[in-house]
Amino acid sequence: MYGAVLGDIIGSTYEWHNVKSEEFDLFPSGSTFTDDTVLSVAVAQKILNQEMSKMSSRKGYAMWYKQYYRRYSNAGFGQMFSKWALSNDLYVQKSYGNGAAMRISAVGYAFESISTILKEVKSSCHYTHHHSEAVTGASAIAVAIFLARKDCDKEEIKERIIKQFSYSLDATLDEIRKDYVFDSRASYTVPVALEAFFESDCYEDAIRKAISVGGDSDTIACMTGGIAQAYYKKIPEHIFNTGMNILDTGLKQVLNEFEDRYKVKR
DSSP: OHHHHHHHHHHTTTSSSOOOSSOSOSSOTTOOOOHHHHHHHHHHHHHHHGGGOOSOHHHHHHHHHHHHHHHSTTSOOOHHHHHHHHOSSOOOOBOOBTHHHHTOHHHHHHOSSHHHHHHHHHHHHTTTBOSHHHHHHHHHHHHHHHHHHTTOOHHHHHHHHHHHHOOOOOSOHHHHHTTOOOOOBHHHHHHHHHHHHHTOSSHHHHHHHHHHTOSSHHHHHHHHHHHHHHHHOOOOHHHHHHHHHHSOHHHHHHHHHHHHHTTOOO
């Protein structure tokens, strides 16, 4: 969980000022958490409270999204999501963006079978990302986290993702980086986030590689960071401590409770 959140914070200043390099300041002035973190915590909160909820799973996710939006409405949410979150109606949006994948890390950590994870991902997507492209992206990230925390090697994870989700993961980051631009489509960003993880050798290296591509930097780093924490099981102390000072008490409380309950290693 913290792996995803810290990726978001580190990438927050580079989304509109791409660096196209792995050499950059991890926490420049202005580094902050964004909607990626807020909704990641909303998913964790829903999972922590699901046994007490009488709502359907998909309604439960939707209500937590709306609640967290109201708490952190200035966190950089897109206009379409903001309109949905402020509505008194619970209607379905068919977004194909990466918003479902950026917030999904808790699902990959909390459940103990791929079939359950895929079902939970669909529930989490139902009201905001009711589109096959968004569901596929979120599913790929959640399954990668699950396999990583189960100590599968990178080749095994990569083969499973390619086979199950039909992603092409042949291009290297060096091949991608030159012409990569901002586009929030799930099919455009999720494979890049996966590749940044596959080419990395530690948590920090994964985040640096994710941001070096450019584009939607905070979201790519958020997705990569969730997988990297699950795989490497170690976030450098200097990164963790700096990020903790940026998060507020409410977000940290939920993250700590989630990681304690599900024994997430960091």
